Amino acid sequence: MDIILITTIIASLFLVIGAAEPLSARLRLPFTVILAALGMLIGSAAIFFLRTNITDALNPVAEAILALPIRSNVFLYVFLPTLLFQATLGMNLRRMLDDWVPIIVLAVVAVIVATLSVGYALSWASALPLAACLLIGSIISTTDPSAVVSIFRSISAPRRLSRIIEGESLLNDAAAIALFGLFMGYVMIGVPDPELGSALAQFPVLIGGGALTGWLAARVGLWIMALFSAHELAMISVSVALPYLAYIGAEQMVGASGVIAVVAAGLTLNLAGPGRLPPESWVNLREIWDLLAHWAGALIFILAALLIPRLLEDVRASDFILIGVVIIAAVAARAVMLFGLLPLLTMLKLSPLIERPYRTAILWGGLRGAVTLALAMAVTESTRVPLEVKRLVGILATGFTLFTLLVQGSTLRAVIGWLKLDRLSPIDEAMSRQVVAVALQTVREDVARTNEDYALTHDVVRSEALRFGERLDDAVKAAEESEDILDRDRITLGLIALAGFERDTILQKVRERTISARMAEQTLLDADRLIEGARVGGRSGYQRAARRSAAYHRTLRLAVAIHSRFGLSGPLVRMTADRFERLLAQRLILRDLGTFIDGRIRRIHGRRVAELLQELLSRRIEMVETGLDGLRLQYPGYAEELERRFIRRTALRLEEREYAAMREDGLIGAEVFTTLMQDLARRRGALEDRPSLDISLKRLELVKQFPLFEGLDEAAIRRLNRALKFRYVSPDDIIVRKEAPVRNVYFIASGAVELESAGQTWRLGRGEMFGQVAILTKNARRAEVRAITPTTLLVLDIVRFRALLEKSVGLQNAVRESGEKRGIDPEILLGDVQKTA
Incomplete structure (x- = not known):
């Protein structure tokens, strides 16, 4: 095909992708549903113009669209690694580790249950061999991550619930593709009824080999990126190569799951990258990957949708019965997970309580997408798969995907409204009133300063101040006199606001370089736990999260035991240094919270709530000081070096501010400013390395x-x-x-x-x-x-x-x-x- 024509078509598809997002917002439908509909429309139009005599002018374009080299390996080797890698980079992994049990159970067990349910149902309803039925089950057992994430963001689901579902929707891709590889092998070699035990026994090998390959690839990639830390574009280029090399290495060299390798590589880079790479480079790397994943996700969906009309060309009336069997079996399997296994995990205290309306929304929101279509294409392209099996795989996978997109996707918002999940709870409504009142108070103070600076007309300022004051009084009165808020809820709202301000302060200190990038992630994690603890457990939940942030964790105790028994001090040195710097950062942040309580929360919730929050804050400060005192007594010289480092970082931040002010005032030129900033960056980079800590004892x-x-x-x-x-x-x-x-x-x-x-x-x-x-x-x-x-x-x-x-x-x-x-x-x-x- 002419390269000019291909380039023109791809560029036109980008125009379609650009139009799909505003169209999705206007029609209030998921973005993936719009892409699928547009893709099917383009594919159907191409077939229509080729088979009719209305006009021949569009035949070259239609032929080019239908002749696009869209094969399954394009999806699996080009687009899929990008989507998976970006999803892992964007996750809050440390928070997901808190809920790793329900995530793994849903990602692995749910996929296996769905595969078996669909496989045995099809085996009973059709003449296909069991291996082919299980192959179809593995193809349709994975949900589309982008659709699931957008659904939960649209209904403002609890953060912990969103994390569990996002983690499950990402990892079940890996589990489904691993199962697909197993059953595809049985179909290709002609084994009609595989022994299920031996098939599943290979599953851990595929996962373990892929995880090890991805981890090794990420460690090597991170080492190279650290060498190139002064060259941001070089680091980003290495990160782009990483998921593809991990995927190909696992698939072609190790014989393991490439999807698992990409996920493991992304997780490793997510955990280790912020501490090894410069903060600005890490932020820019994440932003570039967000853009790459947006394009890859849109292209994989629209290109897969182009093939749907062709995949359904040979559909028969009897096939609709089998599509119905697949729909019933898949929905039933997911219902068993949501209404059977999840409550059991909650009873065992392994999973948070997920209320029935949310589980219903998850059930109806289990959309399938491009991964399902790509796996189905891989079967239809194989010359070693029987023709009838290829036909049914294409039709059943495509039919089920269309059902989830066009039926479930188009009615999802109506279901959410019927479940009343689109409405704020009483405490969330109270929080919104509090936010409005606090925001308006800040606006009034800023407007007053602006009026003084610009010396505006007194009468105009007075009239506008009276008008704004009336709105502010109404907002404050609504926040103070809401009859549906109990004192306990007021305390909860105050704690949520306090933890939110703490998180904002951490971000500000990170931007100012007062807190290192290594500590930023851990302190933000503590702030997120405080917010969630207050939302779920009120005062007691906040206190548990606060104690956890200052306590010695089990991993540190394990490091102490390893050092004591085997003499290996490396883990203990690193964790002790992390704890020291973390407590210093916490003390710096906590000192700013008292002003927020007296200045903001007292005006909204009254003196008694403010005094209680001050008492809780004092306890947190005491816990942090106790921890710091212990470490100072343990390593007095090291404590002094860390404090010196903090002072130097603060001095550099103030120095940078002075240079920027001089540049804005025209006192120094661009060349001098650039030279000064380069010198600052060099000195700041030297301070990123912590002083060494020697805990060895002879x-x-x-x-x-x-x-x-x-x-x-x-x-x-x-x-x-x-x-x-x-x-x-x-x-x-x-x-x-x-x-x-x-x-x-x-x-x-x-x-x-x-x-x-x-x-x-x-x-x-x-x-x-x-x-x-x-x-x-x-x-x-x-x-x-x-x-x-x-x-x-x-x-x-x-x-x-x-x-x-x-x-x-x-x-x-x-x-x-x-x-x-x-x-x-x-x-x-x-x-x-x-x-x-």
């Missing part, structure tokens, strides 16, 4: 460096080294209980502990000891000691401690200091030792 060297053991000779130190025992404790572990007898003295090698006695609290860090007072004072009030960070202790029994105390001047001085802190005469402690000796 016991003998540690004992020699302990200030408490000064004055001991080499032989005594070696005997002490043999007598000391290491003990590792996790945060919040109780080391010494008040009611338990003390038989050991503990020296803190790393970490920090909190000692509580007689209503007083002390915090001890690296190089200090505890337990000596209870041992040396017969009637001493025993203290309770708990770890506040991962802590390494050197433990010495009573007998050896007393013997060591007689020989070490440094240890005697430390005993004196500890006695003074506790209000005990130091001479009594040392005198008791002398008597014992």
Whole structure:
């Protein structure tokens, strides 16, 4: 075909794609439905003009459209990797990991159930072999991700529910294509009735091989992109190559699932990219992939729709019965998942509660699309598949896709309206009133400043101020006097607003470069959890999310255990450094929230709600300060280096602001400004690397460096080294209980502990000891000691401690200091030792 003609047709299709979006908004139909309708219209028109004698002028165009080289491998190897890769880059993966159980169950189990349901129903209703029926089931078992995402955005579904459905709609593509590959192989080699167990046994191999291939490809790609970090276009070019090489490598070299490889590569880059690549480059990379995916998704849909008239040319009356069987079986399988499995997962506390109206919307919103048509084309193009099987695969897949698009897609908004999902809940209505009131207050303040700056006419300003004030008073009154809002709901609304402001503050600090890109993702994740916790659980949900943001996670405890047992310190070093920087970022953000409570929330919800929110904020600040104190005691030098880094980043931000102001005022030219900004970028890049943290412990060297053991000779130190025992404790572990007898003295090698006695609290860090007072004072009030960070202790029994105390001047001085802190005469402690000796 002439390249000029092909280029003209493709360019014209882009015009169609451009017109489809506003048409979709006007007709209130999903974008994919409009694309499919336009594609079928173009394909039908081409066939019509070729087969009629109305005019021959359009025959060359019609022939060119029908002769376009549209094959299944174009969809699977060109468009599909782009769609899958962009979808994974756009996901909030850390939040999805919170709900990985329902996502995996829906993505994998739902696909298998739909494949079996459709396969066995067709086997009962037709003369097709079971392998061919299962092949058809795998083809139609996957939903279209873009349609599902747009549906849930249109009905403002809860964020957690949207994440689950988005994750399921993405990953079920991978599961369906993996099953398709299995059953396609059985059909091509002529196995009519495959053993289902052996077929599904290959499923994990396809998934595991694809996941490993994608992960390795992403790690290599990320390493190359980090080398090119100063060249943004080079990094983006590498990212474009990554999904295609992962897909082809998995399919052609490993024999695994290329779709799984692309998903794994995208997930890996999503998780590791923000911390390894410059923030501006990462944002630009995401934006370019959004555009590529928009074009790829539209083209794959419209090109697939062009083929629908041809796929349905050989349809027979009896085929409509089989299409009905497929529709009933597929809808029934999805209903079993939504109304059977999901409630079971909710009972087991593995999935959030999904209300029945939402499940009904999900059921009716299970649209099929381009992936289904592409897989059907792959079957019809194969020369090793029997003709009748190819005919039925094309007709059944196409018929079912048309049913979902034209029937379900066109009536979806009506179903949503019937379910009343397009209406705001009472608390959402209250929130909208609050937003309006707060926004209008801000607008009034800004307008007042504008009037002063421009010295506008007094009478005009006064009349407009009165008019605006009336609207503002109405909005504030509606927010304050709404009778359907309980006090509990007011607190919830205040917490949601507070968490939302916290998220906005984080984004502002990221733009100002005060918070690093590495920490931005984690702090934004914490803010999202606070918002969702407040929406779902009110005050208690907010507090749980706040405790989680400051707590030691299970992964950090696992890293401590790995370091303790195997001596591998890499994971612990990275996670400890992350926690340190994260707490510093949280403290910076939390200090701005009190002003928001007093300035905004108090005016909307009153003094009592504002005071309660201030109390909750104070508790959060205390948790963060406790965590920082523990880390400072554990690694004092490292804490100082991080704070220096923060000050330098702030200074660079202020320096950049000054240069920009000078450039706007014309004090410096473009060349000077560019040079200064390049120097700033170089210095800022150097600050992206955190200072190193050394947590390795070598016991003998540690004992020699302990200030408490000064004055001991080499032989005594070696005997002490043999007598000391290491003990590792996790945060919040109780080391010494008040009611338990003390038989050991503990020296803190790393970490920090909190000692509580007689209503007083002390915090001890690296190089200090505890337990000596209870041992040396017969009637001493025993203290309770708990770890506040991962802590390494050197433990010495009573007998050896007393013997060591007689020989070490440094240890005697430390005993004196500890006695003074506790209000005990130091001479009594040392005198008791002398008597014992």
